[in-house]
Amino acid sequence: xxxRPRLAVIGAGPAGLAATLAAAAAGVRVxxxxxxxxxxxxxxxxxxxxxxxxxxxxxxxxxxxxxxxxEGLGRQxxxxxxxxxxxHHVWYVERHSAGFTVHALLGPLQEDxxxxxxxxxxxxxxxxxxxxxxxxxxxxxxxxxxxxxxLLKGGLVLPGRTAVVAGTGPLLLxxxxxxxxxxxxxxxxxxxxxxxALVRRSRALASLPVKLAEGAGYAARLLRHRVPVLARHTVxxxxxxxxxxxxxxxxxxxxxxxxxxxRRRIACDTLAVGHGMLPHTDLAATLxxxxxxxxxxxxxxxxxxxxxxxxxGEATGIGGxxxxxxxxxxxxxxxxxxxxxRQPDPRxxxxxxxxxxxxxxxxxxxxxxxxxxxxxxxxxxxxTLICRCEEVPVHAVRTAVGELGAGDVxxxxxxxxxxxxxxxxxMCGPAVAALTGCPQTPARTPFARPVPLGVLAGQAPDTQTxxxxxxNPPDGKDPHDD
Amino acid sequence: xxxxxxxxxxxxxxARPGPAFTVTLDGREITALPGQTVAAALWAAGVxxxxxxxxxxxxxxxxxxxxxxxxxxxxxxxxxNQRACLVPVRPGDAIRTQEGTGHDD
Numbered sequence: 001x002x003x004r005p006r007l008a009v010i011g012a013g014p015a016g017l018a019a020t021l022a023a024a025a026a027g028v029r030v031x032x033x034x035x036x037x038x039x040x041x042x043x044x045x046x047x048x049x050x051x052x053x054x055x056x057x058x059x060x061x062x063x064x065x066x067x068x069x070x071e072g073l074g075r076q077x078x079x080x081x082x083x084x085x086x087x088h089h090v091w092y093v094e095r096h097s098a099g100f101t102v103h104a105l106l107g108p109l110q111e112d113x114x115x116x117x118x119x120x121x122x123x124x125x126x127x128x129x130x131x132x133x134x135x136x137x138x139x140x141x142x143x144x145x146x147x148x149x150x151l152l153k154g155g156l157v158l159p160g161r162t163a164v165v166a167g168t169g170p171l172l173l174x175x176x177x178x179x180x181x182x183x184x185x186x187x188x189x190x191x192x193x194x195x196x197a198l199v200r201r202s203r204a205l206a207s208l209p210v211k212l213a214e215g216a217g218y219a220a221r222l223l224r225h226r227v228p229v230l231a232r233h234t235v236x237x238x239x240x241x242x243x244x245x246x247x248x249x250x251x252x253x254x255x256x257x258x259x260x261x262x263r264r265r266i267a268c269d270t271l272a273v274g275h276g277m278l279p280h281t282d283l284a285a286t287l288x289x290x291x292x293x294x295x296x297x298x299x300x301x302x303x304x305x306x307x308x309x310x311x312x313g314e315a316t317g318i319g320g321x322x323x324x325x326x327x328x329x330x331x332x333x334x335x336x337x338x339x340x341x342r343q344p345d346p347r348x349x350x351x352x353x354x355x356x357x358x359x360x361x362x363x364x365x366x367x368x369x370x371x372x373x374x375x376x377x378x379x380x381x382x383x384t385l386i387c388r389c390e391e392v393p394v395h396a397v398r399t400a401v402g403e404l405g406a407g408d409v410x411x412x413x414x415x416x417x418x419x420x421x422x423x424x425x426x427m428c429g430p431a432v433a434a435l436t437g438c439p440q441t442p443a444r445t446p447f448a449r450p451v452p453l454g455v456l457a458g459q460a461p462d463t464q465t466x467x468x469x470x471x472n473p474p475d476g477k478d479p480h481d482d
Numbered sequence: 483x484x485x486x487x488x489x490x491x492x493x494x495x496x497a498r499p500g501p502a503f504t505v506t507l508d509g510r511e512i513t514a515l516p517g518q519t520v521a522a523a524l525w526a527a528g529v530x531x532x533x534x535x536x537x538x539x540x541x542x543x544x545x546x547x548x549x550x551x552x553x554x555x556x557x558x559x560x561x562x563n564q565r566a567c568l569v570p571v572r573p574g575d576a577i578r579t580q581e582g583t584g585h586d587d
Contacts, residue, residue: 047495049517051497052497052498053496140531140543147547151521152491155519155521156491158491242541243531423550427551
């Protein structure tokens with residue numbers, strides 16, 4: 001153990017990699033802790049080495065940036081400044097008087113626990129996909145858009161031969177073009193957003209020409225692969241007995257309701273569906289970090305309001321890989337400076353700060369365009385399952401709200417078990433909140449993933465729990481006291 | 483278009499996988515490639531469901547694909563509740579459809 005301070009970065013996607021490289025370059029030791037067998041996160045997910053892909057970039061965007069990150073990581077590992085802890089599924093970050101202890105389960109079986117000590121933490125935990133329910137959404141063959149992409153990028157497999165890509169949001173474009181390029185017949189890209197809304201926000205969107213070019217690139221690829229685009233449309237039902245064999249799509253009116261007489265059936269064996277992304281905030285929430293809505297709140301240096309804890313990337317609000325890179329870089333620079341007793345100089349990350357401001361503006365504009373249909377819940381039948389884990393039908397939630405007077409998600413959960421299963425409400429949370437008439441809040445769980453009882457029981461009795469003394473932050477100073 | 487007729491993900495990425503090997507799903511032999519997850523190997527074999535839900539016994543397979551939703555739980559070499567989308571497949575693996583909690587049989 002050397003005297004140099006140690007930073008734990010949780011997550012090896014764009015934000016975590018950028019934070020790791022920035023902090024290591026500034027002389028701080030970094031433990032990069034990640035659940036995957038290899039760096040990259042979801043965005044830069046690579047085919048497993050055993051698959052011997054010689055041209056993985058065919059499924060990727062931003063390949064040059066990825067190569068720069070990967071080579072930088074390799075150099076820092078060789079130099080001994082970065083330890084890359086793969087297959088580490090972090091379930092809890094503990095704050096105590098001596099700093100932080102990161103608790104992880106070793107994957108993939110996740111039965112044995114390990115700990116990593118650090119003086120400060122960067123949370124780069126990324127996000128996951130939001131999917132609103134519709135009749136038939138539990139049929140095998142219905143997958144999240146990101147899930148279809150993960151299996152394609154990581155496992156080099158297609159779920160079937162004929163796919164429909166549906167929902168809303170910028171993720172649908174790379175998923176549709178990726179599936180088509182890999183040989184799937186993409187029967188339709190069904191987007192509920194109104195293209196006219198994009199035009200209305202064109203000034204905000206045009207502030208980033210690079211992003212416009214990216215959008216044009218996708219449009220060209222959709223044309224080249226002859227993917228029919230159904231804008232202002234939605235999937236109203238997935239059909240099949242033991243597995244998906246078709247979907248029914250329909251046009252939406254200006255209010256976001258299904259237009260009568262526009263339903264039509266499209267045969268397919270795969271539906272890749274998504275309605276945007278949600279930040280992973282479990283670790284931040286258990287550390288006591290303040291959240292803004294569903295995202296971790298950070299300041300200009302990417303610091304949370306808990307001393308010694310930074311956050312970057314999707315965890316602080318959905319904005320894509322480029323924003324994650326900028327935020328991660330700033331977090332790494334700031335953390336390294338403060339850990340070595342220096343006052344961070346924002347001029348050293350001025351470029352990243354400019355990117356961050358522009359990209360946040362761009363994604364705020366996109367967010368106002370890409371929204372699920374306002375009246376999506378009208379398509380739910382009483383027997384549509386809203387909670388996939390506990391098999392809770394829509395009528396149970398409607399009864400809890402309408403007849404039993406439940407006015408919040410927690411009461412609905414207690415009355416119906418919606419959100420009580422394996423995923424801890426991550427999948428059904430947005431829909432349950434909507435049917436309950438509540439704003440969406442992050443799923444609050446004591447641990448970020450299921451933990452074997454043996455691992456919990458094995459926590460040493462002297463392991464400190466609970467909040468540390470407030471006057472003794474791990475980096476020896478109050479980060480808000482500038 | 484009817485897809486790129488002769489295209490597939492391995493061809494697109496110019497992949498030269500290591501030697502294929504055999505695993506079983508409920509006793510039936512399936513060919514898998516090194517590095518694939520259990521879910522990817524089953525998908526490649528045309529299998530999309532490998533769990534019956536605890537309540538209605540309905541079929542489930544991959545949904546989120548990144549370890550969040552737990553829909554893809556499977557029994558692997560006698561251990562129930564493994565997430566097929568995370569666990570790499572290994573030669574000789576005995577994969578079994580998981581019924582209910584996976585502890586019933």
